[in-house]
Amino acid sequence: VYNHKGEVLISRVYRDDIGRNAVDAFRVNVIHARQQVRSPVNMIARTSFFHVKRSNIWLCAVSKKNLNAALVFQFLYKMLEVMGSYFGKINEENIKNNFVLIYELLDELLDYGYPQNTDTGVLKTFITQQGVKSQTKEETTKITNQVTGQIAWRREGIKYRRNELFLDVVESVNLLMSPQGQVLSAHVSGRVLMKSYLSGMPECKFGINDKVIVESRRAADSSSAAGATKSGHIAIDDCQFHQCVKLSKFDTEHAISFIPPDGEFLPKHQGHQFRVIPLVREIGRTKMEVKVWFFKPSLF
Numbered sequence: 001v002y003n004h005k006g007e008v009l010i011s012r013v014y015r016d017d018i019g020r021n022a023v024d025a026f027r028v029n030v031i032h033a034r035q036q037v038r039s040p041v042n043m044i045a046r047t048s049f050f051h052v053k054r055s056n057i058w059l060c061a062v063s064k065k066n067l068n069a070a071l072v073f074q075f076l077y078k079m080l081e082v083m084g085s086y087f088g089k090i091n092e093e094n095i096k097n098n099f100v101l102i103y104e105l106l107d108e109l110l111d112y113g114y115p116q117n118t119d120t121g122v123l124k125t126f127i128t129q130q131g132v133k134s135q136t137k138e139e140t141t142k143i144t145n146q147v148t149g150q151i152a153w154r155r156e157g158i159k160y161r162r163n164e165l166f167l168d169v170v171e172s173v174n175l176l177m178s179p180q181g182q183v184l185s186a187h188v189s190g191r192v193l194m195k196s197y198l199s200g201m202p203e204c205k206f207g208i209n210d211k212v213i214v215e216s217r218r219a220a221d222s223s224s225a226a227g228a229t230k231s232g233h234i235a236i237d238d239c240q241f242h243q244c245v246k247l248s249k250f251d252t253e254h255a256i257s258f259i260p261p262d263g264e265f266l267p268k269h270q271g272h273q274f275r276v277i278p279l280v281r282e283i284g285r286t287k288m289e290v291k292v293w294f295f296k297p298s299l300f
Helices: 021-031 069-087 092-097 099-109 120-126 137-148 222-230
Strands: 041-044 047-054 057-063 164-177 183-197 204-207 212-215 234-241 255-258 263-272 275-282 288-295
Touching: 021 041, 021 047, 021 057, 047 069, 057 069, 069 092, 069 099, 069 120, 092 099, 099 120
Parallel strands: 212 234
Antiparallel strands: 041 047, 047 057, 164 183, 183 263, 204 255, 234 263, 275 288
């Protein structure tokens, strides 16, 4: 973890094939480079450097192996999410004030360089900001059962004076155009954000409109998708669920049943299989008007 000056705030080496000089190599070739380095993946002396930047903080992962880049970036963003859940905003001051906590998190997040446990709810059961305290045998057993049990994302004994559940549906239109006005990419993506403040181990359930059909991009072909839209159904592609969701009755009852983690989590992420048609009109040199319509794929 670097600051904007290239100073190392947090460093942890998991394998012997990575030397300490890798820290200086990234600082010189990326952070202090004469020209801005836009690529998130850089090869320096046969070593791969993967980095993400959050405000003035650089988070970098280093390896000499041929890794799955998507897995590395997924872990880096998950680490930012975990740190944010502990001490809020990711900045230099908060990292310096919580460096002991971050090293404890690194010990649990990675084991010999392999991602192990990235669930915030599980981590907060045995890594706290109040310091280390002696745990009774009963408390230790509860932690072990949570980590290794069937419901690892939620601990037992949670109590609230008032049970509350907040559900937010967020949708966004993504459009990429060339300077000539040609549409390069256009789609609608959506997600469901949930905040749960419920006591005990509650099982929640919410339903989906009968017109919605969830299809996997790998399994569904174009003919089945076209047939679904002709019959008035809405096809949803690339739908991902949180691990707490039970999908046994989803296909038959169109109901999502789950035991939610405590706090905020993302139970669902989906891409809508609609055809997006944008019309762009230039009003002036510094102003343009964009109109967006949604059409069924079967119309084109």
